[in-house]
Amino acid sequence: MRLRAEYRVESNLKFLGNLDMMNLMTRALRRAAIPFALSEGFNPHVKLSMGTVLPVGVWGKKEYFDLELIQEMHPGDFIEKMNRVLPLGMEIQQCIKLDDKQDALMKIINAASYTFVLKPSDYDYSALPDRLMSQDKLLVKSRGKQKGIDKDLRPGIFKITVNYYEQSVMIGIWVNVGEPINVRYDELLDLLKDQGVKHEEVLDIFRSENFMRAGNVFYSPFEKVR
Amino acid sequence: MKDKIFRDILPNVSKPARYTGSEVNIICKDWDKCRTKMAFAFPDVYEVGMSHVGSKILYGLVNEKSDHLLERVYAPWPDMEKEMRSHEIPLFTLESFKAVNEFDVVGFTLQYELAITNVLNMLDMSDIPLWSKDRNEQYPLIIAGGPVVFNPEPYADFFDVFIVGDGEEVLLEFLDCCWENRHLKRQEQLLKLALLEGVYVPSLYSVYYNENGTFNKMIPLYESVPDTIKKRVVADLDDAYFPDKPVLPYMSIVHDRAVLEVMRGCQRGCRFCHAGVVYRPVRERSIKTLKKQASEQLASTGYDEIGLTSLSTLDYSGVDSLVKDLVKEYREQGTGVSLPSLRVDAFSIELANEVQKVRKTTLTLAPEAGTQRMRDIINKNVTEEQLLAAVKAAFQSGWLSIKLYFMDGLPGETEEDLEGILELLKKIRTMGDENARKKVEIRASIASFVPKAHTPFQWHAQNTIEELEEKRRVLSRNRMKRIKMSFHDSRTSYLEGVFSRGDRRLSSSIYLAWQKGSKFDGWSEYFNFSRWMEAFRESDIKPDFYTSRLRPYDEVLPWEFIDTGVSKAYLQDENEKAATGITTGDCRWDGCTGCGICPAFAIDLDIKEEFGG
Numbered sequence: 090m091r092l093r094a095e096y097r098v099e100s101n102l103k104f105l106g107n108l109d110m111m112n113l114m115t116r117a118l119r120r121a122a123i124p125f126a127l128s129e130g131f132n133p134h135v136k137l138s139m140g141t142v143l144p145v146g147v148w149g150k151k152e153y154f155d156l157e158l159i160q161e162m163h164p165g166d167f168i169e170k171m172n173r174v175l176p177l178g179m180e181i182q183q184c185i186k187l188d189d190k191q192d193a194l195m196k197i198i199n200a201a202s203y204t205f206v207l208k209p210s211d212y213d214y215s216a217l218p219d220r221l222m223s224q225d226k227l228l229v230k231s232r233g234k235q236k237g238i239d240k241d242l243r244p245g246i247f248k249i250t251v252n253y254y255e256q257s258v259m260i261g262i263w264v265n266v267g268e269p270i271n272v273r274y275d276e277l278l279d280l281l282k283d284q285g286v287k288h289e290e291v292l293d294i295f296r297s298e299n300f301m302r303a304g305n306v307f308y309s310p311f312e313k314v315r
Numbered sequence: 316m317k318d319k320i321f322r323d324i325l326p327n328v329s330k331p332a333r334y335t336g337s338e339v340n341i342i343c344k345d346w347d348k349c350r351t352k353m354a355f356a357f358p359d360v361y362e363v364g365m366s367h368v369g370s371k372i373l374y375g376l377v378n379e380k381s382d383h384l385l386e387r388v389y390a391p392w393p394d395m396e397k398e399m400r401s402h403e404i405p406l407f408t409l410e411s412f413k414a415v416n417e418f419d420v421v422g423f424t425l426q427y428e429l430a431i432t433n434v435l436n437m438l439d440m441s442d443i444p445l446w447s448k449d450r451n452e453q454y455p456l457i458i459a460g461g462p463v464v465f466n467p468e469p470y471a472d473f474f475d476v477f478i479v480g481d482g483e484e485v486l487l488e489f490l491d492c493c494w495e496n497r498h499l500k501r502q503e504q505l506l507k508l509a510l511l512e513g514v515y516v517p518s519l520y521s522v523y524y525n526e527n528g529t530f531n532k533m534i535p536l537y538e539s540v541p542d543t544i545k546k547r548v549v550a551d552l553d554d555a556y557f558p559d560k561p562v563l564p565y566m567s568i569v570h571d572r573a574v575l576e577v578m579r580g581c582q583r584g585c586r587f588c589h590a591g592v593v594y595r596p597v598r599e600r601s602i603k604t605l606k607k608q609a610s611e612q613l614a615s616t617g618y619d620e621i622g623l624t625s626l627s628t629l630d631y632s633g634v635d636s637l638v639k640d641l642v643k644e645y646r647e648q649g650t651g652v653s654l655p656s657l658r659v660d661a662f663s664i665e666l667a668n669e670v671q672k673v674r675k676t677t678l679t680l681a682p683e684a685g686t687q688r689m690r691d692i693i694n695k696n697v698t699e700e701q702l703l704a705a706v707k708a709a710f711q712s713g714w715l716s717i718k719l720y721f722m723d724g725l726p727g728e729t730e731e732d733l734e735g736i737l738e739l740l741k742k743i744r745t746m747g748d749e750n751a752r753k754k755v756e757i758r759a760s761i762a763s764f765v766p767k768a769h770t771p772f773q774w775h776a777q778n779t780i781e782e783l784e785e786k787r788r789v790l791s792r793n794r795m796k797r798i799k800m801s802f803h804d805s806r807t808s809y810l811e812g813v814f815s816r817g818d819r820r821l822s823s824s825i826y827l828a829w830q831k832g833s834k835f836d837g838w839s840e841y842f843n844f845s846r847w848m849e850a851f852r853e854s855d856i857k858p859d860f861y862t863s864r865l866r867p868y869d870e871v872l873p874w875e876f877i878d879t880g881v882s883k884a885y886l887q888d889e890n891e892k893a894a895t896g897i898t899t900g901d902c903r904w905d906g907c908t909g910c911g912i913c914p915a916f917a918i919d920l921d922i923k924e925e926f927g928g
C-alpha cells in the first residue's frame with residue numbers, strides 16, 4: 090500500500106539539508122512505529138520518496154512525500170501517529186492512499202510557487218509583475234548546475250502576484266521546476282534585487298506550494314489522485 | 316537574539332543546522348525555576364560534540380534528575396565565529412539561546428589536549444576573562460572534566476575547577492554545592508567546592524620547581540584543601556544513569572546512532588594506554604539493562620543502528636548473546652548493530668559476521684605493532700597467528716577491506732619493528748589473495764606513540780619530529796599495491812606530547828598560541844605548527860623539555876597528585892617488564908595483576924555475565 094502525505098516545514102527547520110530531512114522523516118516513521126516497507130539487501134532503507142528538495146534557508150507550506158507500507162493503514166491514523174512524534178515545526182497536514190499506478194512525486198511535480206515577504210517601503214511593488222512578465226528575457230547568473238553563467242528565467246516564470254498587508258508585502262512567483270528550466274529561489278531573489286529590492290527589505294522566503302502543472306492549470310499533487 | 320541569528324547569520328554560514336537547536340528530545344527547562352544553571356561546552360564542532368557519549372549522560376542526568384539546568388554549546392566553526400563577532404552575538408546555548416556568560420557554571424569536557432585553544436576561544440566569544448584569576452563571582456565558574464584532566468596542570472590557570480573521574484558520579488553533588496554557596500565570594504565558593512571528592516581547585520595550591528626546571532612540589536594554601544585528588548568512580552554501571560532519550564540531531568553527526576556503553580574501563584593493560592589506566596577497573600552493564608536501554612533509545616530516536624561502545628567491546632562478558640539477540644530482535648525493522656574496533660581473534664570476526672547480516676560495516680583491527688617483540692613490549696597480547704587467523708576468517712566470510720591500526724615511535728623500537736609492520740601488511744594481503752573472492756584492500760593507519768601521564772611509559776622520551784619523519788620515510792619508501800598507509804601528523808603528536816606531560820608553566824604558551832589565532836588545532840586545515848613554536852619561544856618555554864627527556868623514576872611528576880588508584884610501583888614494574896619483553900596478564904582472565912586500583916576504591920572488577928564466546 091502507498092500513501093502520499095502533505096506536510097509543513099516551519100521556519101525553525103528551514104536550515105536542514107535534503108539528507109537531514111530524509112533522516113528526520115525516516116526516524117519519525119520509526120518512532121511512530123509505522124509499518125513502512127524496506128528495500129531488500131544490504132543496508133535496507135525505508136521506501137520513502139520525498140518530492141522536490143526544499144532549498145536550505147526556505148521553509149515550506151505544502152511539501153510532499155510518498156511512502157510504501159507493508160500493511161494497510163488508514164491515512165487519518167497515519168497523520169495522528171506521525172504528528173505525535175514529529176518535531177516542533179513539522180506537521181503532516183493531509184494524507185491519501187495512492188494506488189500502484191500513480192506516478193512518483195519526483196515525476197509529476199514540475200512547478201512550484203515561492204513567496205517573498207518584504208518590508209513595505211517606497212518601492213512600487215504593484216508595477217513589478219507587469220514589468221517582469223513583459224520582458225523577453227530575464228537574465229540572472231545561474232546558481233544551479235552551471236554556476237555563474239547567464240540564465241534566462243523568463244520562460245520558467247508563469248505568474249507573479251503582489252499582495253499588500255499591514256506589515257508586509259508578499260510577492261508570489263510561480264515557476265517551473267526540473268526540465269526544461271529549473272528556477273531556483275535564490276535566482277528569483279537575485280532577480281528581485283536587480284529590480285531594486287534591497288536585501289534588508291526581504292523579511293522571509295517560503296515555498297508556498299508544489300504543483301503538477303498542465304498548461305495553465307496548477308494542480309496540487311493530491312488533486313489528480315482524487 | 317534567536318531571531319537575529321536565524322535571519323542575519325545562519326543564511327550565511329556552512330551547515331547552519333549546527334546552530335539551530337530545537338532537536339527532538341531537547342530539554343528546555345524553565346530558567347527561573349531552576350537552581351544552578353550550567354552550560355555544557357564542548358570545545359569542538361557540533362557533529363563531533365553531539366557524538367560524545369559522556370556529554371549525553373551528563374545532559375540527561377542534570378536535566379532529568381535534578382532541579383539544576385544544563386544547556387549545550389559547541390565551538391562555532393570559524394565562518395560562524397566570524398559572523399557572530401561581526402554582529403556582536405555572544406556565544407549562546409542551543410536550548411535557550413542565552414549568552415553563555417549568563418550561566419552560573421560553564422563546564423568544558425576536554426577529550427583531547429589541543430582542544431584547549433577552542434576553550435579559550437569560546438570563553439573569549441562569551442566575554443568571559445580567560446584567566447581564572449581575573450574572574451570573580453560575577454562570572455560563571457569555569458570548570459573542566461574528561462580524560463585530559465588527569466593531568467590538568469597545563470590548563471590550571473584557565474579553569475576554576477577540574478572534576479576528575481566519572482562525571483555522573485559527582486556532577487549533581489557539585490551543582491548542589493554551587494547552589495548552596497551561590498551568595499559567597501568566589502574564593503569562599505572555591506574553598507567549599509574543594510572539599511568534594513574528585514574536585515580539584517588549582518588556585519588553592521602553590522607550585523614549586525627545581526633549579527633544573529623539573530617539578531618539585533605542590534602545596535595546598537589552606538589546611539582544608541586536600542593534597543591529592545582522588546578520581547571519582549561509578550561502582551555499578553547498572554545503577555548509574557544512562558539516557559533513554561538522547562538528543563537527536565537533525566544533521567549527520569560523526570557517530571549517528573543509538574549507543575550502548577556496554578562497560579567502562581579495560582583490563583588488557585596495554586602499556587601505552589592512558590584510558591586503560593584512568594578508567595580502570597572494568598565495570599560492565601548487564602545484558603538486561605542494555606537491552607532495555609536499546610529498546611528505549613530506539614523508540615525515542617528512531618535510529619536504525621545501535622552501536623556498542625567501550626574501550627574493548629569484544630571483551631564484554633555478554634557480547635556474544637547481546638549482539639545476537641539485538642540482531643535478531645531488530646533485523647526485521649532494518650535496524651543494525653555496529654561494533655567499534657574489533658579484538659584480534661576469530662571469535663571477533665564471527666561476531667562481526669553476525670552484525671554484517673544487516674548492515675555493512677568496516678572491519679577494524681588494532682595489532683599496534685609489527686613484531687612479536689614489540690607487541691610484548693607494549694603488552695599487546697596478540698600473536699601473529701591469532702592476527703592471521705582473524706583476517707583469514709574475515710576474508711573467507713566475504714570482507715574485502717580491512718583497516719589496521721599501528722603505532723610507531725614506541726619505546727625500544729628498531730628498524731626491524733618497522734619492517735615488521737610492512738611484512739605483516741604483506742602477509743595479510745597474501746591471506747586476502749588466497750582466501751577472498753576478489754582483490755582485497757588494506758588500509759593501515761599509523762599513529763605516533765605519545766607517552767601519557769599515569770601509564771607505565773610515562774617516563775619515556777618521545778621520538779622527535781625528525782625521528783618520526785624518518786620512520787615515515789622508511790615505512791612509505793616503497794609503494795605497495797592495494798595497501799594504503801596513512802600517518803598522523805608528527806607535529807600534532809609532538810604538541811600532544813608537550814601537553815600530556817606538561818605543567819603549569821605552559822599556560823602562557825597556550826594563551827599566546829590562541830592570541831596568534833590557534834583554534835581547531837585537531838583539524839589539519841586549521842592546525843598551524845609554527846604559530847605554536849613562536850608562542851613557546853615568546854613565553855620562554857622549551858617544549859623539548861617535556862617530550863625528549865627520559866625522566867628518572869625519582870622525579871616528582873606534576874600529575875602525581877591526581878590519584879587514579881594505580882600504584883607507582885606497579886607502573887614502574889610494568890615499565891621494567893616492558894624493557895625485558897615480559898608480558899603481564901589480563902586481570903579479567905588471569906587474575907588480579909596488582910595495579911592497585913580496586914583496593915584503592917574498595918571496589919572490584921564488575922563482570923556481569925558468564926562469558927559465552
Ligand code: SF4
Nearest residue numbers: 596902907908910913
Ligand atoms: S586491581 Fe587487579 S583486578 Fe583491579 S583493575 Fe587492577 S589489576 Fe585488574
